[in-house]
Amino acid sequence: MVTSPLPTITLRNGTTIPRLGMGSWLMGETTSRRTDEIRSLQVGLDNGLRLIDTAEMYGNGRSESVVGEAIRGRRDDAFVVSKVLPHHSRYDDTIEACKRSLRALNTSHLDLYLLHWRGDVPLSETVRAFKALEKEGLILGWGVSNFDVRDMEELERCSQNAVANQILYSLLYRGTEFDLQEHNARHHVATMAYCPIGQGESELLQHPTLVSIAQRHKTHLGPATPAQIALAWTLRSPNIISIPKASTPSHQEQNIAALEITLTQEDLTELDRAFPPPRSKVSLAVI
Numbered sequence: 001m002v003t004s005p006l007p008t009i010t011l012r013n014g015t016t017i018p019r020l021g022m023g024s025w026l027m028g029e030t031t032s033r034r035t036d037e038i039r040s041l042q043v044g045l046d047n048g049l050r051l052i053d054t055a056e057m058y059g060n061g062r063s064e065s066v067v068g069e070a071i072r073g074r075r076d077d078a079f080v081v082s083k084v085l086p087h088h089s090r091y092d093d094t095i096e097a098c099k100r101s102l103r104a105l106n107t108s109h110l111d112l113y114l115l116h117w118r119g120d121v122p123l124s125e126t127v128r129a130f131k132a133l134e135k136e137g138l139i140l141g142w143g144v145s146n147f148d149v150r151d152m153e154e155l156e157r158c159s160q161n162a163v164a165n166q167i168l169y170s171l172l173y174r175g176t177e178f179d180l181q182e183h184n185a186r187h188h189v190a191t192m193a194y195c196p197i198g199q200g201e202s203e204l205l206q207h208p209t210l211v212s213i214a215q216r217h218k219t220h221l222g223p224a225t226p227a228q229i230a231l232a233w234t235l236r237s238p239n240i241i242s243i244p245k246a247s248t249p250s251h252q253e254q255n256i257a258a259l260e261i262t263l264t265q266e267d268l269t270e271l272d273r274a275f276p277p278p279r280s281k282v283s284l285a286v287i
């Protein structure tokens with residue numbers, strides 16, 4: 001049950017989507033978890049979330065197949081993002097990889113197709129393939145992932161149409177606040193934050209500052225959790241889409257409830273003290 005309005009972003013191609021999305025890395029890896037994973041994504045869609053992030057790399061298409069099952073019969077509720085591997089990013093390979101992803105997802109189109117990270121293939125060649133896929137209606141937009149400012153500048157020399165740059169961003173990795181996030185915003189490229197809750201690891205979720213801030217907040221589900229604080233923090237900037245992965249309906253509901261949390265100036269100051277923002281250029285961190 002959503003009890004507060006979903007914050008949205010209008011992408012440069014005119015599509016408006018909620019800024020809270022859903023990741024799916026490692027989904028489809030364990031048969032016994034599959035039903036929960038599908039249900040979790042459906043709980044997100046039932047509550048108005050739309051963006052589901054997957055990639056051909058995730059379990060060699062097994063994550064895409066979980067996503068395909070979650071959106072079956074309700075394709076229009078979802079905004080599906082998949083990614084092509086750098087070693088498939090030659091022109092013909094990109095077209096083939098996209099068609100493979102569409103088959104795994106059992107859908108006619110992707111809402112967004114990203115280059116997973118930069119490889120040796122010239123960006124202009126991959127962009128040409130993205131544009132051909134767009135022309136055919138197989139993708140409705142394209143973008144990149146794990147691109148730092150220099151890569152974005154090079155990309156912008158090929159084309160000004162990238163919709164999003166998906167990057168590592170959480171309290172543990174704030175380096176992109178120095179330049180990349182502002183660069184993306186200035187160029188109308190949405191910043192998509194991956195691993196926003198630190199992959200569920202204790203380094204973030206048991207951090208005393210997060211634990212103590214969580215104690216000052218609540219949602220309709222009860223006392224707030226450190227994961228919800230970490231997630232709410234990533235969503236504080238209007239150009240950020242955050243894509244936590246929740247494999248269970250209960251985690252998905254908690255993530256949606258994080259939208260009820262408004263961090264105070266005091267919370268933000270304490271978080272800055274515990275997880276300092278960058279003071280100079282930091283190379284883009286990647287997981």
Ligand SMILES: NC(=O)c1ccc[n+]([C@@H]2O[C@H](COP(=O)([O-])OP(=O)(O)OC[C@H]3O[C@@H](n4cnc5c(N)ncnc54)[C@H](OP(=O)(O)O)[C@@H]3O)[C@@H](O)[C@H]2O)c1
Nearest residue numbers: 023024025194195196197198199200227244245246247251
């Ligand atoms: N472009 C890239 O290179 C790249 C790289 C990494 C990730 N990604 C994308 O970003 C998504 C998110 O990253 P991630 O999955 O690595 O990490 P994450 O979203 O930061 O963390 C996921 C972990 O947190 C747990 N979790 C989820 N909701 C929770 C909650 N409310 N309370 C406590 N624990 C919770 C999950 O457990 P359960 O699974 O048990 O619910 C899982 O163990 C990925 O799934 C993928 O789609 C992209």
